[in-house]
Amino acid sequence: MLSKDRGPLMVRWSSTPVSYIIMNGYGSWSNTTDSDRMEGNTPGSNRTGGYRPESDRMDGHMSSSDSRYIDNGDRDSNGSVVSLDSQGKKKSFGRVIERFAEKTSMQGVPYINVAKLRVAKIIWTFLLIGAIAMMVLHLYYLGNQFFQWPKSTTIELGFSNLQLPAITVCNVNIIRNSKLRDHPDSSLDSLRALTTAVDPTQLDPTQTGAYTGNQGQGTGTGTGTGTGTGTGTAPGGLGQTGKRRKRAVQTYKDINLADYKKQQTAQKDTSVGPRDAVSDIEATFTDLYMDVDRDTRVSIGHTIDNMLVSCAFNGQTCYPDNFTLIQTPTYGNCYTIQSPKFVSKQSGPSTGLKLTLYVDNQDYIKGITQGHGARVTLHNPGTIPDPSELGFFVSTAFETDIGLKLVDIYRSGKPYGECTDGASFEQRYRKKYTQQACLNACIEEAMLSRCGCYELRMQELFYMAGITTERFCNTTAELDCQAIIQEELEQKTLKCDCPNPCSETVYGKTFSTRQWPTEDYSTVLVQAICETDNRTADCKHLAAITDKAELSKNFLKLVIYYEDLNYERIEETPEIETAQFASDVGGAIGLWIGLSMLSMFEVVQLLIELCGYGASKCKANDAKKERARRKRQQRRLRNRQNEYFRRYGLEDDKARHGMNGVPPAFRARHEMNGMPPDNREDYNLPNHSMNGFKEMDGYTVYKGHSQTSSERGLRY
Known part of the structure; x- marks a missing residue:
């Protein structure tokens, strides 16, 4: 059923x-x-x-x-299907490891497998564990050393024809006084008023004294910060005795700068001491100067046609057309000369660049210009010059020789260091990257994001980049915001990502000077100016100077050359190359447990087999x-x-x-x-x-x- x-x-x-x-x-x-x-x-x-x-x-x-x-397959006592290896033996974790021990080239493992005595197995096991532990420590040391990304600096010497750097020259007198006085532009009124107020002849201390006489010659005495007597001419009344009127302004401290330009209300740093009156006047003058339209600033400054007396490189004449105008807030019109043809094939002054400049001392701004001469900057071709930060002065009445030594620097980027190729900077500003230019641009970007405007001092940077739509800071609130950012920069709280360039050329400089020109050669220089078109006023002024020493103060000579054609190449390289690190790792593994690259694949195969068996289990x-x-x-x-x-x-x-x-x-x-x-x-x-x-x-x-x-x- x-x-x-x-x-x-x-x-x-x-x-x-x-x-x-x-x-x-x-x-x-x-x-x-x-x-x-x-x-x-x-x-x-x-x-x-x-x-x-x-x-x-x-x-x-x-x-x-x-x-x-x-199911015709074999089963174990639990009814599970039995897996067999290639030798027909029942597969298990122990069997997989046993087969590995029989065939591996790894040191120590076969001895553990074939040892007959338990003591021998234990000894070989401890030896293997100890070797593995030492290998791990060794590998940790190597890895820790490698991943600190150490670098070494190598210095190589080379010899080659060398290109001259770009050379920027500026007259230290920012404005020609005659041009400022005669220019009809009303935007210069504040600037004219300030230059008149700071004229040192208007800042004499209080003078008192009695004077008598008719309308003609008279004598008198005067006292100042010190005491003294003197004789001079003074218009007098008809036998009257009087006292000189006290001047309205005695020192720079008495000048009210707010009368000339709207001042910022933000508190300036006085941690070291009170603000210097001269520094405040210079800052106010610069602000008033930058408020003027660029074309007007150019027109009232010195021109290269007016300054250049002679120019030659390796005996070949160069002309004013070889110079490029750069408008700066500190020195006004500056001029850069650079050319790929300026390659020195020999060392020494005779094969360098020679410039003779006329600085026009009689037309300087009194009270603003505090000396005579030129500001010179040597920089890489294609970069933005910064005479106020990186330049040096060249005195009049002297010939200044500058011997150059070229040094190429190559820095390592991440992970070994911080450097940049400056591609984004060059794309935006159309100039090669420098760290100083990046810092200036960073300040302006911070001002734009926080104040909504740019600083007037950076106008030339945007002009060179073709950016003409930006608005510059002018209101009191904007000036206060600008001052806060400047203070953050000084206190290092303003974060600017401006690393060094990965590739840079610097120029070592050696200075030497001599008195120049001689009295006879001064006459030659005056004649050269008088023979130039449109230089009648300068010619008359120089011809009227009878003191040859005073005449020489209107000229200077600059000679720039390579001392020798040897150059240095300073390069940062990884101290431990990747190939060297791999070799060290392989050596450590081979030293402690005798594994080669193929032996490592044996271990990999063992792990794969164990994982496969575990999965099947x-x-x-x-x-x-x-x-x-x-x-x-x-x-x-x-x-x-x-x-x-x-x-x-x-x-x-x-x-x-x-x-x-x-x-x-x-x-x-x-x-x-x-x-x-x-x-x-x-x-x-x-x-x-x-x-x-x-x-x-x-x-x-x-x-x-x-x-x-x-x-x-x-x-x-």
Whole structure:
């Protein structure tokens, strides 16, 4: 009546006569009729209600498609499939490591594997662990040293033809007094008023004295900060005695600068001491000067045609057209000469650049210009000159020789150091990058973002870059904001990302001077100016000077040359190259555990095999858990099925339920076809899907038996 095997049971009800079709776990079916059950003649059973013997587990009803239930592989004691290695041995973590120890070229490991004595194994194990520990320490030291990114500086000497630097010259007198006085532009009124107020002749101390006489000659005495007597001429009355009127302004401190320009209200730094009056006057003068239109500033300053007496490089004449105008807030009109043709092929003054300049001493701004001469700046070609920060003075009445020594500097960038190629700066300002120019630009960018305007002193930078739409600071609030930023810069609280350039050329300088010109040569210089067109006023002024020493103060000579054509190349290089670091690492590993590059791949293969075996082990454990879950489910199903058949499928079922053996609950609704009742859940029969059945046109077909969808049997 009932066939049972290791697999779960499947029960279906067939049409009359009532029969039970039981499917075992391997897909074989057994069919029993009512008479068979009464007589105990169930297939595969030797007694009533018995089960098929183990030998009849697979009968002719099993199809080839059911072979998936049969596993011919080896299994361990837990039922898991056993994995074998290439030698046919059972694979395990220990076996994987053992195979590695048998074949590896790593020092020490084979001795641990083949040692017969336990003491020898322990000794070799400790030796290997110690060697690995020392290797790790050695590698840590090497890595720590390498990742500090140390660098070394190398100095090389070379010899080559050398190009002269760009040379910028400025007259220290920012404005020609005659041009300022005669210019009709009203924007110069404040500047004219300030220069008049600071004229030293207007700042004499209080003078008192009695003078008598007619309208003509007279004598008198005067006292100042010191006492003294003197004679002179003074207009007098008709025998009257009087006292000289006290001047309205005695010193620079008495000048009210607010009368000339709107002053900032921000408190200036006085931590060292009170503000110097001369410095405040110079700052006010510069602000008034920069308030004037650029073209006007250029017109009232010195021109290269007026300044240049002679120019020659290596004996070849150069002209004013070879100079480029640079407008600066401190020195007014400056002029730069640079050319790729200025290449020195020999050393010495005779092959350098010689400039003779006329500084026009009689036309200087009194009280503002405090000396005579020129400001000279040597810088890389294509860069922005900054005479106020990087220049040096050249005195009149002297010849100044400057011997150059070229030094090329190459810095390492990240991670070894901080430097920049200046590409973004060059793109914005159309000039090569320098650190000083970057700092100036940083200040202006900070002012633009916080104050909404630029400082007037940076106007020339924007002019060279072609930026003409920016607004410059002028209101009191903007000037206060500007002063705050300047103070932050001085206190190093303003952050500017201006590293050194990665490639830079600097010029070492050696100065030597001599008195120049001689009295005879002064006459030659005056003649050269008088022969120049449009120099009548200068010619008359120089011709009127009879004192040759005074005449020489209007001229200076500048000679710039290379002392020799040797140059220095200073270069930063990594102290530990990447290839050297790799070599050190390989040496440390080989020293302590004897691994070569190929041996390292042996270790890599070991790790891969261990990971692969671990993954397969986890997968096998998951499969084992799944099999255990299915077995528990099968036992639950089998218990429920046995409970059902104990009630309806035993020998005395006719006596209990009538002649046809169908439970009373079946008789009402299933008397004709003997189908399982719809309320079979009441008998603990599960309602699972039948994987072995195929749905065709509303019928389920399996092994020649057919039933409608409502006749599907138990499944799992």
